[in-house]
Amino acid sequence: MISRNVATVIVSVIVAIIALEIILRIAGIAYLEIYRLDPVLGWSPRPLAKSSASPNSPAPIEINGAGFRDRDHAVAKSDEVFRIVVLGDSFVEGREVGFDDLFWQITQRELETCQPRGKRPEILGFGINGYGTAQELLVLREHALKYQPDLVLLAFFTGNDVANNSAELDGHPERPYFELRDDELVLNRNNLDSIEFRIERWWSNLGQSVYNHLRSAQVLRQLYLTNKLRRKYLDLTVADQLVADLNREIYQPPETEQWIRAWQISEALISRMKREANAAGADFWLVLMTNPAQVYPDQRVRIDVATPTVFKDLMYPDRRLNGFAALLEIPLIGLAAPLRTFAERNQALLHGSADFAGGHWNKKGHAVAGREIARRLCDAYGTERSIERREPVTDE
Numbered sequence: 001m002i003s004r005n006v007a008t009v010i011v012s013v014i015v016a017i018i019a020l021e022i023i024l025r026i027a028g029i030a031y032l033e034i035y036r037l038d039p040v041l042g043w044s045p046r047p048l049a050k051s052s053a054s055p056n057s058p059a060p061i062e063i064n065g066a067g068f069r070d071r072d073h074a075v076a077k078s079d080e081v082f083r084i085v086v087l088g089d090s091f092v093e094g095r096e097v098g099f100d101d102l103f104w105q106i107t108q109r110e111l112e113t114c115q116p117r118g119k120r121p122e123i124l125g126f127g128i129n130g131y132g133t134a135q136e137l138l139v140l141r142e143h144a145l146k147y148q149p150d151l152v153l154l155a156f157f158t159g160n161d162v163a164n165n166s167a168e169l170d171g172h173p174e175r176p177y178f179e180l181r182d183d184e185l186v187l188n189r190n191n192l193d194s195i196e197f198r199i200e201r202w203w204s205n206l207g208q209s210v211y212n213h214l215r216s217a218q219v220l221r222q223l224y225l226t227n228k229l230r231r232k233y234l235d236l237t238v239a240d241q242l243v244a245d246l247n248r249e250i251y252q253p254p255e256t257e258q259w260i261r262a263w264q265i266s267e268a269l270i271s272r273m274k275r276e277a278n279a280a281g282a283d284f285w286l287v288l289m290t291n292p293a294q295v296y297p298d299q300r301v302r303i304d305v306a307t308p309t310v311f312k313d314l315m316y317p318d319r320r321l322n323g324f325a326a327l328l329e330i331p332l333i334g335l336a337a338p339l340r341t342f343a344e345r346n347q348a349l350l351h352g353s354a355d356f357a358g359g360h361w362n363k364k365g366h367a368v369a370g371r372e373i374a375r376r377l378c379d380a381y382g383t384e385r386s387i388e389r390r391e392p393v394t395d396e
Contacts, residue, residue, distance in 0.1 A: 017216055024215035028052070031218035033208045034061060037201040039192055040142060041135050042174045044128060045069070059098045066143060069093050070125040077148045082119035082381070084108075085126055085144040085282075087136040087273075088155030091289050092127020096360050103361070104153075106370025107377070114374075114382030117150070127155070132164030133269040134178045134187075140273060145280045151381075152277040153373075154270065157289040158317035159246040165269060166262035169247075173197075178265060185268050233356055239304040241358040242293040242351075250291075250317050251306065267324050274330055285331045287373060288318050290365075292351035292358045294336040297343040331380065338372045339365070 024030070032051045038044040049063040064072045077083050086092055086104045094102045104123045111121035124147055126139050136154065144152070163169045167177040167188070174197070176189040191197060211217055233244060254260045270286060277284040293305040294314050306314050318334050325332040343350050350365030352358050361369065 020216045020219075021214070024219065029219070030212075030215055031222050032212045034063060035129070036208065037174060037197070037204050039197075039201070040176075041128075041131075041138055042172070042176055042192065043130070058096055059094075059101075061095060062099070068124075068126050068128070068143075069095075069099070073122070073124055073147065075146055075148075080119055081122045082111075082116040082151070083147060083149045084121065084123045084151045084153060084377075085140075085147060085149040086123060086153045086155060087139060087144065088127040088289070089131045089136075089157055089161070090127070090129040091157055091360060092125055092155050093129050094127070094360070094366065095129070097363050097366055101363050101366055103366040103370035103373065106367055107374040110371055110374030111377060111382075114378035116377060116381035116383075118383045124149070130164075132161055132170070132175065133266055133273070134165055134176060137178075137269055137273050137276075138176065140276060145276070145282075149277075149280075149282045151283045151285065151377075152273070153285050153287050154273060155287045155289055156270070156321065157291075158250055158321070159289075159291045162250060162259075162262050162266045162317070163247045165266045166258060168258045169262055174200075178269060180261070180265055180268060183268075185265075185272055233358075238296075238301055238357050239293075241356055242291075242296055242301070242305050244358045246291065246358075251314055252316055253320075263320075270324070270330070271328055274328060283331075285333065286321065286325050287333045288321060288335055290336050290339050290350070290361075290369075294318075295339040295343045295350050295365075296357065297347045297349065299344070333373055333376050335369050335372060339368055342368050 029052050030050065032049055034045050034049045034051055035043050036046050045063040045067050047063060047065050047067045049061075051061045053060045061069060064070050066072070084104075092102075092104065099105065102125065104125055108121050108123040111123075115121075124144070126136075126144050128135070128139070131139070133154070133156070140152065164172075164175070165177070167179070170177075173191055176187060176192055178185045179188050180186075233241060236244060249255075249259055254263055274284040291314070293302055296302050296305075302314060315336060318336055322332055322334060324330075339350055342348065348364055349357060349362065350368060351361055353362060
């Protein structure tokens with residue numbers, strides 16, 4: 001039998017947990033597991049999911065009914081609207097900033113001054129954390145094209161997208177991949193069709209259902225993740241922070257068969273995306289996101305980052321993709337040069353924070369990128385050339 005003291009402790013713990021659950025609900029604090037395993041895309045956000053801001057995700061997140069971090073949009077497009085869809089990974093999802101501070105939201109507001117093709121601009125975001133170009137092509141097919149876009153923007157992050165597109169280099173058990181067979185792209189989704197994935201998906205949905213109803217468990221997990229993240233980057237130099245979790249091999253021409261194939265697959269995916277967007281009546285542009293080391297304001301630190309590589313060339317992936325895009329007549333917006341110019345002139349960090357120089361764009365990075373993209377699009381589509389090359393300064 002359980003002693004009276006033990007029973008008292010158990011009851012006290014239960015009462016404390018119930019009280020904490022009530023307090024967290026009243027305060028509106030919830031750190032939900034937003035992502036679920038997806039039989040087509042590998043993983044995807046849960047439609048209508050919401051999560052509070054936290055040290056690991058500084059902005060609150062709300063997912064729309066279609067399953068993306070965006071407002072809801074009507075599928076049917078008005079004749080008075082110039083519709084743009086943005087495909088990408090965590091840079092597009094932008095969990096580090098509030099929704100209105102996302103670069104593509106800033107681009108939309110800026111485009112209102114030049115009225116692309118004489119129409120009201122509307123930008124739809126289809127960014128999902130961790131995606132590679134293969135998943136983004138599937139998002140284009142499964143979700144984005146039904147919104148009848150006039151323009152498709154692919155936000156390509158060279159820091160990991162090339163590796164993410166290679167099953168050999170990436171090897172993610174829950175990611176679909178494309179392979180090149182006789183120079184043709186072929187989807188390989190054997191891992192998602194496996195019985196192991198189906199069991200994992202069922203078990204994951206069950207566990208997340210329980211977890212998402214326990215606010216106290218969510219708070220404890222956030223404390224654990226915050227401490228883990230702090231310890232992971234605690235002793236890194238600034239140069240190491242700038243390339244943390246990225247592939248240094250991206251800064252030089254490929255030297256192994258695996259990297260050669262990874263580049264070939266990535267370029268084939270971009271080419272296929274262009275063809276499918278054009279076939280649906282949409283223009284297609286490539287936007288090159290920046291790696292933290294490319295736009296760090298101190299040139300000496302950028303040199304320190306490049307030194308371990310043979311070619312000392314932080315701009316290799318951008319130059320390669322510029323040449324590739326030119327061959328395929330794909331308009332390209334390279335953000336590294338304008339963002340680096342802004343960072344040097346203003347001694348501003350555009351990625352990370354004062355505590356960690358790497359990672360994603362911060363609020364200022366989104367602002368500078370959003371306006372540069374708008375400037376280029378206004379030059380191409382605007383009925384009035386009212387967007388000048390401004391350097392936005394935002395409060396941190």
